[in-house]
Amino acid sequence: MRIIDVREVAVPLHGNITNSVVNFAEHTVSLVAVQTDVRRNGRPLTGIAFNSIGRHAQGGILRDRMIPRLLAADPGALLDPSTGLLSPARVLECAMRDEKPGGHGDRAAAAGAVELAVWDLLAKHHDEPAHAAIARAFDRRPMTTGVPVYAAGGYYHPGDSLDRLRDELAGYADEGYPTVKIKIGGLPLPEDLARVEAAVEVMGGGAGVAVDANARFDRAQALAYAEALAGLGLRWYEEATDPLDYALHRELTEAYPGAIATGENLFSVQDVRNLLAYGGVRPDRDIFQMDAGLSYGLTEYARMIEAMESCGVDRSQAFPHGGHLINLHVVIGLGLGGCEAYPGVFEPFGGYSPDCRLSDGLIHPGQAPGFGLEAKPGLGDEITNLLKELDS
């Protein structure tokens, strides 16, 4: 098995929504195809993945640095000697050749898309869903029941109102989501609190509501929100402040009794180790949201889970950022806590495909080989176009 081509296309995210820090109207995502010389169903076996959501497409880094390294490599050096198939870890190592240490930002997402495409390819090679290939590679038994899922919504919309928010969240409850997440930090505290209280009312209690400040707050704001939210019994209080400010994170865990969630903006195992060492993490409750697609892929992500466990944090406290099919397979394959879902936003990447089933608050994957991205409306067309470009 050898790589014969790697292609990337930047696909716009649909929707003009805003959290307290970022508007997503001009965001893009890298859709990546890794094509091999193995024939399957009359065409080259090709792995497909993308670099999750929220950190932009990375075509420059892929085309200028990583794809040339992969195409110039000795094909044998990219294989797992025990299987003769592409090794995600070796593909990652090759993509990172002559890169300096540290600086875990955009390139982590570029590499993540390529590494994950190799997982899709391996699963397709074995004609199995990606979660099965992932579980086998990490010596795990895949979860056979569905996976807990929450609806991440409650963004700030132009001309927003509490009634619009209530309707949105009631819709998620009707669809079968037992838990929702809403944004905070985009309005003054009293108005944000009214939003949160409305959400708690709609969901029948704080346990059904998580809140996300997207790192907007300074120390005083983070602590003021902690105090205001403490009595509501929320599912979690997410990313109050700078994701790398471990000292403030520690202070927050001392001030806020409930679960605190963070990690979606940590892109290397060393950053996660630092959070564990300095962030005042409470192993019995806090939530970790690192995202393989933004973090060099599953090879590095699995090391992050290992780092959590070596500090006494169970992997069931991992809820990856990014509500999409790739992370559904990662959660099942590695036996993590649960998934995010983005009903109706961040199309064509966000959300699940029609062959996935939501019941009793659990999301169940379909049986398509790989991550099953081809079955996702809108995304399937982008993949078809990318494959046509590869063939031409």
Add this chain to the structure above:
Amino acid sequence: MRIIDVREVAVPLHGNITNSVVNFAEHTVSLVAVQTDVRRNGRPLTGIAFNSIGRHAQGGILRDRMIPRLLAADPGALLDPSTGLLSPARVLECAMRDEKPGGHGDRAAAAGAVELAVWDLLAKHHDEPAHAAIARAFDRRPMTTGVPVYAAGGYYHPGDSLDRLRDELAGYADEGYPTVKIKIGGLPLPEDLARVEAAVEVMGGGAGVAVDANARFDRAQALAYAEALAGLGLRWYEEATDPLDYALHRELTEAYPGAIATGENLFSVQDVRNLLAYGGVRPDRDIFQMDAGLSYGLTEYARMIEAMESCGVDRSQAFPHGGHLINLHVVIGLGLGGCEAYPGVFEPFGGYSPDCRLSDGLIHPGQAPGFGLEAKPGLGDEITNLLKELDS
């Protein structure tokens, strides 16, 4: 004053040299021009800068994200209201619109090149060297004498030998460099130690030799080298391990009595705060090597210096990574400890222009306006080509 265009070109670094982790043969650097509607000497006033050395050109991030934001911005929003001229801080803020927090990697270098080009432009507007504009902006008196400088060389070359290394270092001493830096970590410890001992001999003592492991070592190697090097009285022991592994850095400062240098792979003030909080830094001796061109530019770099000083570390302990004209002006303008030089390597960016003067171990800048990049052989031609492209 308004920005009318921003252009980037990826310029290859010359030379096939290797440290213990990275070969630079395929490295590139982003040369950036920020063109305004102000006329000067018959053509548009244009600022020029680059994103230092070692973290690759960033044309994708610039063209896909940052340049469109700058060109779409309200021109007034990019100005310093007190001067009516472009504000580096506001240009940076605009370039970073809708970017999530954390993830300080490639985009920090992309933004750094643009922000520094604004400093070049402001200095040219006032017809003064960049160090004068920098000193004024940060309420400092520019250093009137030259700046301490050391020659960073001692890379691993194909077919290398101790004699070649000795000749190289003796050449630096002959040119007037009182201190040199050589690479370690690319050979087994005994062979590396022979290199270091040869360097100490050539330079007449350990105070004239710094060593740099480029983050190659694991814990055991870092500590073994610390023990082997401890008696040599070296100028400093640089970047033994992962730049984000603050716990190991602390351990190393407890094991190694001499100065330890790090920071060239920290790209945000929050990362520097973490090093200061957790890294066991000894304010009376350790060396900080953050580099504005890799770290969102001078606006963020000045915040890093502030963070150092708030922990009792004098700015004279800052020796920025990157031996080139931009950092020479930064060091003079901010009153830092000294500069790196890359005699003969990393052309056309490394090293100084012929109007700079090395005497008594100090490097003195020329009098050209801005960073004076146009006077640098090889780089001047690249700038001419970039300006032609802007005019066409």
